[in-house]
Amino acid sequence: MSTVIVGGTVVTAEGTYRADVRVDSGVISAVGLDLAGPADTVIDAAGRHVLPGGIDVHTHLSMPSFGTETCDDFYTGHLAAAMGGTTSHVDFCIQPHGASLAAALDLWHAKAAERALIDYGFHVAVTDPRPEVIDEIATLPDLGVTSIKVFMAYRGTLQVDDAALFSCLERARDAGVLTLVHAENGDAIEHLMAGAIRRGETAPKYHALTRPPQLESEATGRAAAMAEVLGAPLYVVHVSCRGALDRVRDAQSRGAPVTAETCTHYLFFTADDLDRSGFEGAKFVCSPPLREVADQDALWAALRDGTLSVVSTDHCPFRYDTQKVLGEGNFTKIPNGVPGIEERMMVLHHAGVNGGRITLQQFVSLTATAPARRFGLGGVKGSVAVGSDADLVLWDLAREHTITAATNHGAMDYSLYEGMRVRGMPVMTLRRGEVIVDNGRLVAAPGSGQFMRRRTGG
Template sequence: MSVLIKGGRIITAGDDYVGDVFVEGESVSLIGRSLDVQADKVIDARGKYVIPGAVDPHTHMEMPFGGTVSCDDFTSGTISAAFGGTTSHVDFCLQEPGQSLPDALATWHEKIERKKPVIDVGFHLAVTDLTKGGNLEDLAKAPDEGVTSYKLFMAYKGAIMVEDETLFKTMQVAARTGALVMVHAENGDAIDILVKEALAEGKTEPKWHAATRPPLTEGEATNRAIQLARIAGAPLYVVHVSCKEAIDPVARARSADWQAWGETCTQYLFIDETALDQPDFEGAKYVYTPPPRPKENQEHLWHALATDMLSVVSTDHCPFNWDGQKTLGRDDFSKIPNGGPGIENRLHMLHHFGVREGRISMNRFVELVSTNPARFFGMYPRKGTIAVGSDADIVVFDPEKEHTISARTHHSNIDYNLYEGTEVVGAPDTVLVRGKVIVENDELVGSPGDGRFVRRARFGEHLTGAGGS
């Protein structure tokens, strides 16, 4: 099938011009002004942006955690993503204790076969055990399977946290195999002590989730991971940076041209720690990790995004229903499943409060949500841009479309929305995945199975322009 997108304002990380895009099959075939071609479908994009589909490199679909499982599978979660203008995501394949790394990957492949996605999907390998289940040989083979990033948790002691030995050994393997190391950076040992002390004092409400995970625990772990990666010679990507204490070591690394980068997530730009103190256990909706921070950190994050001290905005979409899942921790904040939704609203929030309010340009917007994630995670230039030969992952984005964010209208399985009632201007109008229209006129026109598994290139290819060296 062929598609002609006519007269839109085509915006990539580096370009901004009015033109037409002609799609044949799954790829962009021609780009130009007033193209004289015949197409099976014509989309009038006059007055609208034509941007590369967003890439979300940080999601947790159907993930077991805290005695329950995140409530979006790869069908519901990717439908939600598509309505928000995201056309590819990279999910964390979580190795359970004692499970081999190949078996962990097989489990995640089974998930996308059972609940088929409507957008394209890649996997990170989240390493939790290199003694009983995993081994370094299996770890080294993962890039051959198109899984070119390793994730390690420096938090959640007694569950999925790894010690520095496992972290460092994984970094050494990554340096050798061309993989990117990702870290959840918090000092899990210190946090474990603070949590136990709080509970012993009868402090059980959701607000203590933040109080027992102070910003310094994130800053210390971020710096430690950066220095260990330097010793190992491995590239490092720090996920969900939430506060100045963690921005500072990443900024130092960026200024020194070390191979270390960071992302933040949409929620840290808008939600502060006071959300946790809402009555009637409503604060549990905002229990995610790292926790919401003091409000002054939001401007630090915006500044870091504008100056390339932070390079990506992801979502850490990890949805647990408030009723029946979050309420597992009603009498003990440490038992509230950590995670929140967000995959559908990243572009809404960043466009309205970032672009329209002058914090970032449209080019930077595209860079943060599409081009940089594609570069870091081995999908560029196939994805993350609009160019002849690239996948036709394209969003026709209406900058004047009004939208009210609400759990009543979003497409995730979760029963609340972090941004409930927020009114934004600017929303996706039409979404294509490899040339197939998935969302049009606020309706799903694609089907489960339209998305595919993406085998990703090793780290470093096509990285120039994403703060790479």
């Protein structure tokens, strides 16, 4: 039996038009007018827009960090994602020191297997780049993984040196694997943090002051230069400032294979939020840190002109009441990361589309189509098109919602966007043609999400 979504307005990265969407065996089989037959299951989308389900390519679920673990797992994180219109994501699998990349993937598959509600893939973060580990990069596509991540920050835990970054870029290039980079100068940051602690500068605001934008810009330029020399595809994660944007834009202007994303929180908050009263600023501690209004303006402009092609979340959730407070009296011990997997599409639509900063088609591209194409899911995810998985969201442009932690659905005890009123939100979410959220009610079973084997070459 087919399912037909009737009466809606389809939105793709290329255009908007009135059409029905027919689904067979979880895949879109037709897009056109008057597709429903008497034996079909019909979903009435009158007055709604039919969008491809969101794809978040930067998340950290059940990730050990700062002596604790992110509080959303592959159930609560997926629940929040689905409620916000996201139907698939790519999570970061962190290589434990001494482990192989394959063993790290086994750990992350076990985290997801019986809990997943949406479809998921993995990037592998190379943190222990022994020669045999760098050789192992070539085997990842056979495991369905076509991207790695290298950290230029967090010395002593995640950071690798330039020689390892260069080797990873080279080996990934030869294997058709995309290299993602966290671009901050970790050695200089460690020096600045140690100096701040010696001077008794321990409040959350010093997190931003010891990670200045110049050190993000420098590292971005260094990574881009290596990628350009090698002809190796590079994707710069969580770009936060004008200087880093300039390095990305310069590389792109020379034809270097460099692409980049930003994250929702950089579009809405500034370093001033780290200086909120009491210890409230800890809620906003993430890396790179929040910047200034001028940087926000530059990021929005880069989303419009295509310098930045993806908006993700870097969803790295730590509760305030039991986890962020571990850093009281020493900002370097505040678990580093912020939530956003549920709010991403609503806040970006409200501020971006309603605010006249981006078009509805650009919104679809930034949240679904471009992530799919960049990360080996093009033609399968991210578009309302024949042959694509029927990952769809019925979006009500007029419905309003006030974001609060109390009405969110993950494991967090706060939202960065507390009290923000948005217009435009999902009212139904389908994953491979199955309704998984209907008007705020979860109707999918844990374990029904599937691992996405991604292709090489974008």
